[in-house]
Amino acid sequence: MLNVNELKFDEKGLIPAIVADAVTGQVLTLAYMNRESLEVTMKRGLTCFWSRSRNALWLKGETSGNYQHVVSITADCDRDALLVKVEKDGPACHTGSESCFTAPVFQSDELSEFTLRGLYDLLLDRKAKLPEGSYTTYLFQKGIDKILKKVGEESTEVIIAGKANDKAETIYELADLAYHAMVLMVQMGITVDDVHKELASRHIIDHKVKQEKMV
Numbered sequence: 001m002l003n004v005n006e007l008k009f010d011e012k013g014l015i016p017a018i019v020a021d022a023v024t025g026q027v028l029t030l031a032y033m034n035r036e037s038l039e040v041t042m043k044r045g046l047t048c049f050w051s052r053s054r055n056a057l058w059l060k061g062e063t064s065g066n067y068q069h070v071v072s073i074t075a076d077c078d079r080d081a082l083l084v085k086v087e088k089d090g091p092a093c094h095t096g097s098e099s100c101f102t103a104p105v106f107q108s109d110e111l112s113e114f115t116l117r118g119l120y121d122l123l124l125d126r127k128a129k130l131p132e133g134s135y136t137t138y139l140f141q142k143g144i145d146k147i148l149k150k151v152g153e154e155s156t157e158v159i160i161a162g163k164a165n166d167k168a169e170t171i172y173e174l175a176d177l178a179y180h181a182m183v184l185m186v187q188m189g190i191t192v193d194d195v196h197k198e199l200a201s202r203h204i205i206d207h208k209v210k211q212e213k214m215v
Contacts, residue, residue, distance in 0.1 A: 002075055002079075004035070004038065004039070006075075006079055007038075007075060007079050007080070007082075008078065008079045008080040009034065009035065009080075010080075013034045013035065014032040014033065014034055014050060014052075015032065015033055015034075015038070015080060015081065015082060016030060016031075016032055016080075016081050016082070017030070017031050017032065017033045017047075017049065017081075017082040017083075017084050018030055018081065018082065018083050018084065019031065019047060019068065019084045019085075019086055019092065020083060020084070020085050020086070021085075021086065021087075021088065022071040022072070022085040022086055022087050023087065023117075023192065023193055023196045024115060024116070024117040024192070025115070026098070026099055026115070026117065027099060027101055028068075028086070028088065028092035028093075028098070028099045028100065028101075029092050029093065029099070029100040029101075030100070031047075031049040031058075031060075032049060032050050032052060033048070033049055033050055033082065034050045036050075036057065037049055037050045037057050037058075038073075038082075040057065040059070041070060041073070041084075042070075042073070044059075045069060045070050046059060046060065046061070046067050046068060046069060046070065047059075047060045047067075047068040047070060047084060047086060048060070061089060061090075064090065064094075065089060065090060066088065066089050066090030066091055066092070067088070067089045067090075068084075068086040068087075068088045068089070068092070069086055069087045069088070069089070070084060070085070070086055071085040071086060071087060072084075072085045073085075116182070116192060117192055119179075119182060120182055120185070120186065120191070120192050123136060123182055123183060123186045124186055126140065127140050127186055127187070136183060139180075139183050140183070140186075140187065143187075144184075144187055144188075147180065147183055147184050147187055148184065150180045150183075151177070151180045151181060151184055154173060154176045154177040154180050155177060157173040157176065157177075158170065158173045158174055158177050160173075161173045
């Protein structure tokens with residue numbers, strides 16, 4: 001574990017801190033820490049920054065309630081910048097947006113960014129607007145029984161492809177299963193964070209299976 005004394009603060013005693021959502025990887029904000037705010041952050045497990053405009057410590061969420069619970073802090077190779085991964089209680093931006101980074105400057109026509117959170121948000125939008133001609137709209141209109149049937153069918157397809165040891169087909173069917181599972185999540189009001197927190201709460205321990213001799 002890196003010692004705080006090994007970090008390189010600038011001439012004003014500050015170090016940039018990039019804050020990212022530990023669940024989705026989304027960059028939330030860029031702020032600055034000094035040695036004191038970093039120590040507060042590590043002690044309390046909540047992000048605390050140095051406000052350059054107010055010239056004072058700033059505990060994120062102290063007035064808004066949108067606290068950021070620190071999962072990890074990692075320094076870059078030059079030790080002069082920090083990546084802070086958090087689980088947040090609410091929007092990261094003072095405007096009410098989930099992230100401070102909301103104004104696109106450039107987007108490649110050939111490359112597109114895909115995230116599970118992005119897919120989930122798209123499914124939410126489909127459920128709200130129910131655009132005609134959309135397969136997702138069809139599923140939501142048919143309701144929970146149809147969605148569950150599709151989840152069951154895709155699960156079977158995954159099993160068949162896996163049993164055949166067909167990697168490409170298994171990947172294809174897993175993608176189908178993941179999509180229909182997320183449709184089910186939206187239908188039931190289950191969020192990506194809900195599933196992440198459930199997985200994070202589990203502790204997987206490998207146990208050696210003892211075989212007893214039959215006598």
